[in-house]
Amino acid sequence: MQVVTTKAELQQFLKIEKKQQKTIGFVPTMGFLHEGHLTLVKHACQENDIVVMSIFVNPLQFGPEEDFDAYPRNQERDEQLADEAGVDYLFVPSVEEIYPHPLSIKLSVEKRVNVLCGNKRPGHFDGVATVLTKLFHIIMPDRAYFGRKDAQQLAVVDGLVQDLDIPIKLVGVETVREADGLAKSSRNVYLTDAERKEAAVLYKSLKRAEKAILEGERQPEQIIQLVRNCLHKHTNAQVEYVEIYQYPTLEEAASIYRTILIAIAVRFKKARLIDNLILDIPLAD
């Protein structure tokens, strides 16, 4: 595995690979790697000749009150994990390499952002769309891999590649979980032992919602209430939102049918956790 810190060097390497007709899979991350990230790499390895992973904690997508400085980092460990997982090129640029001067253009995401995290984190998805557009242009991969855990991000990136005609195939990968159901996340290290135990309730409440839907419940309000009750009963964390939308449009779901997203965000003392389920519900029962 080559560790590369500059755009020029990475493009030099990739030019040679592309000349040999190699296909390129790209896995963008913010590092502090866990099995979720490595599962994206596994998919990328299966479907491409070459895999590029980026590790870049993007200041543009963090709000002033958010954890940019405190975001967990461990490059040495990440290099080892990425290498073992089969990454060919690990791109770890500095902030100055990606943003050498104040940007003259930033992207502004118009749809799929007025709900969920986009609503709570103004400007967050503008930052995500801007950095991904830069990374897509630098790498020009055939495929890019994203976790369904960040379902709104995947929906926004889907809009980005469609609307800006970016010739990349997006691949959404199922959420990887701990044994008790907690979605793997770099931010789980912020949880105290007691919070870590409580955090399993996010997935449990989603599975309870799924059960109710499979038993015939079709009213979004009822499902939301059920999830809220479950969360309140089993955790002291502050529930930021429980919402249901059509997916990937993130338009209002008047009833539970077709592809729907049930999404949760809760705040523990130091960690904000998100989780979701995407369900396909046939129109007629």
Ligand code: AMP
């Ligand atoms: P991050 O480093 O948190 O920006 O995540 C980088 C990529 O890994 C994103 O596409 C995430 O959706 C994905 N990812 C993070 N956690 C998981 C997980 N538990 N399962 C699957 N994908 C994940």
